[in-house]
Amino acid sequence: MKYVKEFRNAELARAVAAEIATLAEPGRHYKIMEVCGGHTHTIYRHGIKDLLPDQIELVHGPGCPVCVLPMGRVDEGIDIAERPEVIFTCFGDMMRVPGSRGNLLEIKAQGADVRMVYSPLDALRLARENPDRQVVFYAIGFETTAPSTALTLQRAKKEGIENFSVFCNHVTIVPPVRALLDSPDLRLDAFIGPGHVSTIIGCRPYEFMPADYGKPCVVAGFEPLDILQSILMIMHQLAEGRCEVENQYARVVPWEGNLAALRSMAEVFELRPYFEWRGLGFIAQSALKISPAYSYFDAELRYSTPGVRVADPKACQCGEVLKGVLKPHECRVFGTACTPEHPLGALMVSSEGACAAYFNFGRRAKEKVGATE
């Protein structure tokens, strides 16, 4: 397939992997964090770890928007969805995320009108088509998806669509990464920077990583060769003693980001003083809420959600996995009490979640597979 096959070429992959291996200092262990859940998915889906020398370890970061949602926010969404007048809309991967008393798929079976959409604009269309119902969109995602929510709200306001509102759970990428870097139990050598987020915010926001913490960051695309090349660029920086932000995904990511999208976001959202992240706790200025100019469309106000905090199940070690301190299989409930069928933590739900990716794609000993054909 054009524009995809080129980025999955096995021969090129072997060449890049060989170059990575020559740059790895004997005896040194490298820990590189891919921030974004999309990267985690690619790494497992294509078996990238098999191509890397053992001394390079990939650590999965907090960049899966479904996985970092705290249980209280899931519960509040479910409370809204259960109201008889509401058509509750969300992206597919939200459907099985566990709240404290079930998930959206289960309350749908109990009679709630829950519908999967591919875009907030589809939710707005439902509102137009069902003027006697209230349509609520459960917005999640980093700066990647926030602009489409912003644009939808701008359109709703312009068209005067009154039966539409948004339960906003948009989060921002820089504060959790900074929180991770401040965490004492973490030792990382470098970051693979999130590609899709950067199409919006550009590369400049990552400059604190080399400047304040001495960690290289390479913004990467989502095809397997993108990831390998970004690891190569990181290894070059480490070998040459450089430490900077580089852009591997320049074919999509402009250094300054997408100014039109940023303007829309600035009009529709404002920063929350703090927001709870599953496993990471409260992080200051790490999420977006709907601005006063658009408060009419804010589902938190329309339904007076109480903002209750629900503790994660005690056995869960999602926090340690999100911080990269534990590998998914090192969690005490991985594969036993927590499986894709009965997830305790959201990391086991989304295909971008480190645990689900590990369970679905990686759960077997490497040496058992044997040689290729």
Add this chain to the structure above:
Amino acid sequence: MSEQRQKVHPRLRFDAPRVDMSHGAGGKATHKLIEGLLLPALENPALAPLSDAAILPFGDVRLALTTDSFVVRPLKFPGGSIGELAVNGTVNDLAVSGAAPLALSAALIVEEGLETEVLKREVEAMARAAGRAGVAIAAGDTKVVERGKGDGLYVITTGVGIADPEIELSAASVRPGDKILCSGTLGDHGAAILIARGDLDLEADVLSDTRPLTTLVEAIKDAAGAGLRFMRDPTRGGVGTVLNELARDSGCGIVIWEERLPIREVVQGACEILGIDPLYVANEGKLLAVVAPEAADAALEAQRSVEGGEEAEIIGEVREEPARMVVMHTGFGGTRMIDMLVGDPLPRIC
């Protein structure tokens, strides 16, 4: 065979308080419903193997019996329609069980308000499909339900056939070294339906692959003879699910090669956009077969020489290890596990 299965996996318990959509998607949740609730209640040796058709000894012959319900929306889609699908689906469940179809029955559940034109079109499609497979629809039933209680038309077909006495097919007869054959491209039916629903504003030329597998099955039976071990019709849940069932029931490991998987570019493209994997997307006209290594080349040649099998490939092989798991060598040079999905593949957000 039933004893063997129970040794391989412990009895599941169905503990969900209500049935939700994931229980109908053909993955792990569906298995739990079947093995945790239906099977224990209905327990009998003909049902226990949970194969595509039950085999019932009857005098000197072995009868094959199967049933399937069709609830597809939209009723008509590029490449086919519900009537054709309902006949082909049941004919295929008999065919992959090594049985020649004897007769079908059809039950129609019609929603109040359905245009007569549509009903006529679908019944005629059923008649054409039955004619193509050389089988009669010999019994039937019709019910009308109130508006809003059905998606226009549901069709339930049951088929009875006579199992070929020459061949013994089962997961238990599969052994390391055997080759896995797929008769053509993966995911065409599921992709055609997704696109035809129009929720996605995708425009692509994908036709459902619905077709009777009778000639493909005849061809592989003739070519592989006693080397034919196992056949399945990878419908709901796709090839990924069938291979997982095979790995589990045979106790063997299964290795597939991504580069060998026949997938249409346009289907691959739609799946990339939606963030789903064509390995789990439904097929309605593909034969997945396991054959002994010495019969593999002849079987492949036989598939390619008949209509509907032109793009057949050997996509993988059976190994000792990793036991009861499916592993794929990726085109990129790595490996990954192919697990069974829980419910429907959920599109990723970004």
